[in-house]
Amino acid sequence: MAIAQRTIVLGVAGLLLALVPPIAALTNQPFYVDLFRRMMIFAIAAVSLDLILGYGGMVSFGHAAYLGIGAYAVGIPAFHGIDNGFLQWSLAIVASALTALVMGAISLRTSGVYFIMITLAFAQMLYYLGISLETYGGDNGMRLAARSKFGGPIDLDRPMVFYYVVLAILVLFLVLGGRLVESRFGMVIRAAKSNEPRARAIGFSPFRYKLTAFVVAGSAGGLAGALLANQTEYLTPEFMHWTRSGEIMFMVILGGMGTLVGPVIGAVVLLLLEDVLSALTAHWQIILGPLLVLVVLFAKRGLFGLLLGTASRDG
């Protein structure tokens, strides 16, 4: 029954997102295509964090690092005149995967606060690396020379096309992620999250599975970064700043950890609130902060949990 509900929420959400461009066109508000595309890009990053945070119990506080790596993997080749999208996006995924491999291999040997600190430190290291790249704008960043080129009908300079590319990637990633967490592999990392000594006692060596999940999440984060660079047509080390990592984590918690769909809702709601509230006051975080506190206190499964009416499901 929960599965059916989940599918319904997923279907409705997908349909609504698919309807955004035509509605925006009809109402003559092209701005919304841009906004929702941005939401979906952050949703991809948030869902990838949820894979390791919600299902693997790995509180990675450095997830924005992959956004930056992905963005620079598009921006640097573009700066040198290489605008092939397949190449850039592959580079984004591979570079993020390798970074995740190193970051995970070190940080996963620790746990708790140490794990959080190491992932945070790694991301900050990359942030300062970005600042030191004078050729590519240093701490000012740089304009993206040109959006990624794929040829044929896939022209990211056309807002609608770009929008549906992002939507397709998001949906594909949700489907793949949904399979992954229910698979044997997914069960191992969930078991390790639930009770690691017990998982070890029945014969699982969790490290390699956690590391694999960490790399998968990093790769997807890198792809989100490649999309983000194309979205903003600008890239700066700020993409990797720790506050950005916090924002992605905020989306996951707000939407519902360990639900995959929740972080999508979290990304949409957070960016929407940011948009609405920042129009009202410059201190919009003052309203946002208490909101998160309320969600954490009263909805363990986040907004998605409230939607399903199973806020207190887990034990």
Added chain:
Amino acid sequence: MAETLLAVRGLSKRFGGLLASDRIDLDVVRGETHAIIGPNGAGKTTLIGQLAGDLRPDAGAIRFAGRDVTGFDAPLRSRLGLARSFQITSIFRDFSALDNVALAVQAHRGGNFRFWRSARDERALREPARVVLDSVGLGTRAGVLAAHLAHGEQRQLEIAMALATEPRLLLLDEPVAGMGLEESQRMVSLLGTLKGRITIVLVEHDMDAVFSLADRISVMVYGRIIATGTPPEVRSNEQVRRAYLGEDATPGC
């Protein structure tokens, strides 16, 4: 004499000033139920921890099924057939009872790098898990979230998880601890059905359970094994009476 499945030689473990394991020698014969008793703080759980691979001994060696496993970690020992239950119930609380056992089956079947097919749809995992769950008397509770099971049922579930790994040796750390009379009788009769089929090392304070299950008993005091023998031998051992049974005939209740 029958084949030795587990051989411990000179095992020592020190925590600061406390010698928790003091040159322990222990032989567990294939098929026997070997109880380890002793007052609180005698070092029984420390011994179990070292046998299971959670604690690294300072000195000594552990041979299991003819292999030196001293340097092996817990998951590896588990995959070699050394299963355990914990003194404090340790289960996957946010999974169903059947999931718990299916995970134990999966851990020993390998193939953990499968990303697509739902593990809950795999008959190869679910059916053996169901059989084991039935065998410990939890067949009707398969779909219940482990956290919602009664305490006694959770202990049974732990046994089921251990059994699902098809162990050659079962390390049980106080399986009837914290149970009511009825629950503990059910557990003792469950363990009775395993007796002889699986080699068991049983740490237990409940003397009724120990004397009804054990083929041999080792008595630990202050990190040392002071006597090993059949229940009548241990009962009549003068040293044991003085060190342990004499002081308190029903310890650890």
